[in-house]
Amino acid sequence: MIDSILDQMTLEEQVSLLSGADFWTTVPVERLGVPKIKVTDGPNGARGAGSLVAGVKATCFPVGIALGATWNPELVGQMGAALARQAKSKGAAVLLAPTVNIHRSGLNGRNFECYSEDPMLTAELAVAYIDGVQGEGIAATIKHFAGNESEIERQTMSSDIDERTLREIYLPPFEQAVRRASVMAVMSSYNRLNGTYTSEHYWLLTKVLRQEWGFDGIVMSDWFGSHSTAETINAGLDLEMPGPARDRGEKLVAAVREGKVEAATVKAAARRMLLLLERVGAFEKTPALTERAIDLPEDRALIRRLGAEGAVLLKNDSILPLAKTSLDRIAVIGPNAATARVMGGGSAQIAAHYTVSPLEGIRAALANANSISHAVGCRHNRLIDVFKGKITVEYFKGRGCKGHPLHVETVEKGEFFWFELPSGDLDPAHFSARMTMQFVPEESGDHVFGMTNAGLARLFVDGALTVDGHDGWTRGENYFGTANAEQRGAARLEAGKAYAVTVEYEPSTANGEGINLIAVRFGVEKPLGEADIAAAVETARNADVALLFVGRDGEWDAEGLDLPDMRLPGRQEELIERVAAANANTVVVLQTGGPVEMPWLGKVRAVMQVWYPGQELGNAVADVLFGDVEPGGRLPQTFPKALADNSAITGDAAVYPGKDGHVHYEEGVFVGYRHHDTRAVEPLFPFGFGLGYTRFSWGEPKLSSYEMGPDGVTVSVDVTNIGDRAGSELVQLYISSPKTKVERPDKELRAFAKLSLQPGETGTAVMKIRPRDLAYFDVEGGAFRAEPGNYQLIVAANAADIRFIIDQPSPSAYVLSPSHQATSLIG
Known part of the structure; x- marks a missing residue:
């Protein structure tokens, strides 16, 4: 059917498919029965078309980093399916998500929207998310392709990244989304990559994405992110968004007439657009014209579970979980206590059905609500409180x-x-x-x-x-x-x-x-001052426990700007220290879109990071604080002791935030834990770290083979819950390579398994590695290469907590092309 329609189309009609009609829809060709389809943001909810911050209500799910902290692809897949159903309620056929850029600096304004500093963890979650979305007949759009790890001068900045670093760190999530999830759409980023806008980058969009990985879906621009006519279409950009056409339309028709663009190039792009319409069923069904707000109990339950599953307990000096019956007086303090900070800022925003603040969640969890006192203490808002x-x-x-x-x-x-x-x-x-x-x-x-x-x-x-x-x-x-x-x-x-x-x-x-x-x-x-902090201190002094809700909000963690530093804004650090001095039982609950420095860490009894977990925030937090469920999260991003410990923060503006229109990724593959491990920079909290409310014992790892073959090696570890509460344990598998001609990190995550176990129950973490997992990208050879020698398999609870090291002999060297096909096997 597609080819029949395409053959009947005029050049002008083909071109019309390659630009949006307006902000959210594509152009129909009514003469041939080609319908329009609608797209919608975003990663943590399906927004209506009318407004970024208002309009028809939508279900608000956790942000990307909160999903990363779950280390639970199955649960993320369930969220993807729920988001697809939400997209249908808005009459949309395409969801503009997930966001899979890598946590590079810790200061990226969209750090909250991305999953992790590690490409393997990011890829696993992205594949599950896409499978969930597309399994419901909605197209997913993986973004932003590629090198969009900062919001500074994001419309023009060139991310200068060498090919090895691209292949090993920044491209794998996109690659796996294509190969394993058959993602239907890719969104190019705003930035330039090594001097060329990604929307007109032939190597990126055609050579790598289409020819090497076999992508057959559409590539769309980020909104207003295309800058040319012939260059974008020739590079492989199919859809210019939003509409109406700016660089396409009559300009593209003229470019074909003038020989700057081949007619076959336009036809191929139009064919991919028609294929997208076919894949989402647009020819068979008409989407609802009226947007609906659907607030489903199963979505509420899933969000609440995701919130607890992604909550990371960073410190617990024998105070959590709190006993509901033994506390007469609870002080709930801080700028994030009575206000529900449920999402980050920018295009990921939606108008949520409702929000539950921590104060509301705690009151709902306790029968004796009179025992709760509240004080704000200070503000942290970047903008004046909205009217x-x-x-x-x-x-x-x-x-x-x-x-x-x-x-x-x-x-x-x-x-x-x-x-x-x-x-x-x-x-x-x-x-x-x-x-x-x-x-x-x-x-x-x-x-x-x-x-x-x-x-x-x-x-x-x-x-x-x-x-x-x-x-x-x-x-x-x-x-x-x-x-x-x-x-x-x-x-x-x-x-x-x-x-x-x-x-x-x-x-x-x-x-x-x-x-x-x-x-x-x-x-x-009305500005707050010293009297308000003093009132919060007195509130804490008269309580059995002080719960401090601090962090940031969507004004700080937002698209369009990076953070100025890694400290808590406003007078929050002072508030923490003064409250902790007044009450020895102080628990800090953090809400940020990434790591923060904690000079006050030694003065409080517990710290829990809950990110921006969606509309059930308060209920999920109360569930964890009072032990109804355990904190199931593990850090998807290293928390450094100080900003200067981050590999991108060197003091050289060319490395970050950028200089003369270029930001040079000088650290190469040494991002996150790869930097901290290899350069011996001790973190505040390591990658993968997180505490729980029970204890586990691990058995010796078992291997399916001590030699790497084409089918890979399976590693299994028995884990037993030896505590008296249900809980989850994360088992991580890293590889450490022998010496090669290029420097490699001390270890690299290659597999993981998360087990949920009842008291006394034993489960088995089963993890598999394949030849590609041993390889680095050999730029000269244009291939992934695993040198012969002994590779260590490292079984760990987190990047700093290594439980077992296994020497894995590898008598042969695998040389794999970027398309994953073994081109040779040399002994």
Whole structure:
């Protein structure tokens, strides 16, 4: 059928398939019965089309690093299937996920969205995720291909990475997604790779992806991430997103007529687009036109389980789990206690059905809720607290909010990120909006209003201009670098008095590097100070245990910017130290999208990292704190003692964050634990680390063979739960190679198995390694090479906790082409 349709298409019709129709849909060819399909973000939920931060509600699942911490591909596969069902509820056929870029620096704004610093762990989870999504008839889109490990100058930065490092660290998750999961779509990244934009990188998109790996799906650009006509189509980019066409359309037709692009190249790309439509069943069924919010009990249960499975207990000085019946007074403190920080920022955001804060989860878990006291202590927000309450929004044709509004609506949050305006009669480039609301402060005193806008805006309080986001507007780092830095204005307000707040907004035609977005965010808060920290300390002093909920949120861990450092923002470190001094039973619960320095670690009794685990955050945290379930997580990323211990942080700007438009991956393959092990840099917490509530004993490893053959070697380890609680144990298998002509890491993860065992139960961790697992990439030979010699198999609980070392003789050297086919076997 596809070839029949394709043969009937004109060149113009073929070209029309190669650009989006709008932000989320492809172009139909009605004459030939070719439908359009819809795509949707994202990694931790299926968002509706109308807005990044509002619109039809969606189920909010854990972020990528929280999934990485589960080390549980089976559970991640279940989440993929659930996400596919959510995508169907939004009428979408393609999910723009998963994100599999590698944790390189620890400062990447999208570190939270990615799984791990290790390509093998990343690949296993990605394959499971994709299998889950595509098993339900929805296409997965693995991203961002490739070298997108930082958000700094992300539209133009060149990631300069040598081929060996690419092949061993940054490409394997994409490769495995193609080979094992048959992923249907790949998204190119914004950045350049070794000087060439990935959207027009022939070596990457055609030679490696299609010719070597056999990929037969589509390659789409990241949104506004294509920059040319002939170069992108000739390199292998099929779909320019979003639409309408910018570099395709008439420009591409003209490029064919002028001989810059072969007609066969266009036809091949159009064929891949039609194949995608066929694979997702678009020719047989019509997706729902109306987006629906489906909040399923099975999804709630899965999110709650994933939250506990990914919670990593980093320290426990005989205090956890807490006994529900023996605690008379519990202090719940910190900026993340009463506010549910359930996701990171950027395109992964969704409008969740609901959220459960830690304070709410703890209250629900305890019968005697009166025993709980709460104090904020301090703030950590990068932006002023967003306004929440009734807001009337009036939309006008043209600028200046003049005449009668064309559309009026009421919303509950002072943040607007429009993909679609509420009326088709409104021109996204030539409209204006007025938001009016009342603010009634709870306390008298100085308040701060803040606003950031992609476009032009002004905020008035009782008619007085308080925040000017119009005159002198300059681009900052908010909204993917298309908005200004947050502008602020102070006002002294009286408690209980109603103040009229008005925001007037209109779009701008030039707000950022090829991406024109329409968005505004405004808020108000009363700054916290010394009295608030002192109140939190007193709250802790009068409690049996102090639970401190600290970390960051989606304003810090966000697409479009990297973190300034690896410290907790605001006065949180001071808050921890002062609370711990007042209460010896202080437990810290961290929410961050990556590692943090912990100068206060020795002063608290327990530390648990829970990441951003989705809408069931509070319930999942309470489950673990009170021992209803165990903390099942293990670190997917090394936590260094200090930022300078990271291999990318050398003091040379060319290595990170970049210099003169280039960031040089000078550390090569020595990323994460590979760096810490090989360079003898002791971490704060090693890769794979995590404590539980029970104890295990390990038997001696057993091997299927002591010689590596084409079918590989199986390693099995018996593990027994010798404690009195159910729990899980992670068994990791690393290889250590003999000396080669290139430097190799001390050890490299090649397999793992996670066992869940009842008290007294014994299970067997079964792990398999194959010839490729012994190999490094030989750039001169253009192949993966495993030199002859003895390879050590290292069985470990984490990168620093080695249980067994087995010498594995390998009498022959395997030379494997990048396509995995053994081209020769030499003795």
